[in-house]
Amino acid sequence: MRTPDIVPHTEAHPLVDGEVRLLGAARQVTGAMTRVEMGKRRVLVDCGVAQGREKMEFPDAARDVDALVLTHGHLDHIGNVPTLVERGFDKPIFATRATLAIAKISLEDSLGMQGASDRDAARFIARFDALARPLPYGRTADAAGLSLTFHEAGHILGSASAELQSSESRVIVSGDLGRKDSPILRDANTEWAADKPVDVVVMETTYGGRDHAHTHDDIERDLEAILRDAISRKAKVLIPSFAIGRTQTLLYFLNTLVESGRIPEIPVAIDTPMGLAITETYKRFQPIFDKEALDKIADGDDPLDFENLFKVERGKDSARLRDVEGPMIIIAGSGMCTGGRIIGHLQDGLPSERTTVLFVGYQAEGTPGRRIQQAAERGGKVRLKGGEEVLVRAKIARLKGLSAHADRGELLDWLRAIPDARRVALHHGDVEAQDAFAAWAPEQLRASASGRPS
Ligand SMILES: [Zn+2]
Structure with missing residues (x-):
């Protein structure tokens, strides 16, 4: 099997019937927001804010989507949902039930911190509830004409990778991936259907250049x-x-x-x-x-x-x-x-x-x-x-080692489990981490594909 092209810090990734476009976190860790267009159907995966010293403008291209998919409840993946809704978005919001519960607590808190009144925060939460469509892991739903399946990501409670398919294309967005054997959480999914190639895998690289030493x-x-x-x-x-x-x-x-x-x-x-x-x-x-x-x-x-x-x-x-x-x-x-x-x-x-x-x-x-x-x-x-x-x-x-993010070896293992991935779009990592992973991973994948120990 051929090894995938690993593409760091690039916004646009073509599909035969559309495009995957990174609207946020293309060159930084926070502000994850990815627009997937397949056969004229458009879905936004995550709607995060930039945090700390990282910056982003709210992108116009986020508004004209037919559904929103949330991978987990951290603000760098959901913090811009109130802005999206404020700008007229009134389509379904898909997430696991646990993610929806965490998202509500965290968005209500964040609106409060930004000075929103209790009344405005409550109004937003009511709107969010009305749009929310809970979807369990492993079940496939129709999301604006595309088929959507969540898979365990092992990062925080409810966290998921999102798999989206049209009749012609297949895309997997990793969301944030957790460490193996994290307390409380199940490990990230490693069992994928092998009937179709995966055209684009969008993968986080927070620790794309590092190994966690702590057990x-x-x-x-x-x-x-x-x-x-x-x-x-x-x-x-x-x-x-x-x-x-x-x-x-x-x-x-x-x-x-x-x-x-x-x-x-x-x-x-x-x-x-x-x-x-x-x-x-x-x-x-x-x-x-x-x-x-x-x-x-x-x-x-x-x-x-x-x-x-x-x-x-x-x-x-x-x-x-x-x-x-x-x-x-x-x-x-x-x-x-x-x-x-x-x-x-x-x-x-x-x-x-x-x-x-x-x-x-x-x-x-x-x-x-x-x-x-x-x-x-x-x-x-x-x-x-x-x-x-x-x-x-x-x-x-x-206290070291409590990170909720996979290190480069764990990222590689996650990627290796996906059968026939064609292109891997790196995001959610600083430029150095993305470059480090793009330089290191291909040789590892080739070695494992040819049966040599890596
Ligand atoms: Zn996260």
Whole structure:
């Protein structure tokens, strides 16, 4: 079998009866938005916003589609849905039921952050509900005249790759792909129908140039060591965490350490309303958990709950946590310390040696999270949103390996499982990551096709 053409950072990819066009994330990580036109039928896959320092204009070509397909509920894939609807889009929105549930929580939160009134946010959610068409994994539906099937992507709850077919063409959009053996989630699909070639595969490349070195065991061991150290210092452990995915993965690892007695039971506060809402959503969709998580549940152990786990709903209860002595763990948003309840805890805890700030995700350049790390290295001060400058005397720790994205080897394995892919359009990665994957992958694919070990 021939190996596919791997094409980095290119907007347009031809089909015999149409075209795949990357309207966003062609040369960057965020803002995923892909227009698929086949036989005069047009579908938009994802409608994301650019985040951090990345930028994008809302593209006109997104508006004249006959359906919207959402791969998962992260804002860089759905954040522009309100703009699309505002500009007159009133066609069906297809997604898995879990993605629709997460999308509603996350879009309502994001509209609030942008200053929309509760009434306007509620009006949008009602509109979204009216357009929503839930579609389970593995079932094929008619989406504006094209056949649409979702396949597990293993990235966050409900995440899917979207397969679209006309009578003449077949396209697969990966969505974000998760790591193998991620807690809670089933692995990305590797079983595809082999009856037709796949003309274009649109594939994410967040880590197209990297291998993740950390295994589950490494993560558990590192987390145990960080927490044991904090407990011995009677420290408060402040964990800035993203509400969707990261918070639940973290709870899973904490549950494992607590239930197996590897760390003593200390209070753990989930101090993020959105994190709580998403965690409840995860629990509602237990049937799509992976086998390991289902085995725990069958065994009587809720993998997202344990003794001494507290939910902090109200803002005033969040403030009260500051008067509680350590050791304790506080998980709060936002993940890069740009806002949310973590700010108050950091303001209070950063000047104290009896604080550990545990970063569980990448801190982009220029974010408050990164500035805290830099201030800690030189023993300096930092100013957070709306607060006084504070000296950083807290211990700073980092937990590596919690990424929700496949590394290059996992991306390659996913791609290799697709029979007879003709062209692979890379997106959702910076230019270096896309170039690195485009340079590395073909030789690996040729080696495996000829039976040589890669
Ligand atoms: Zn994502």
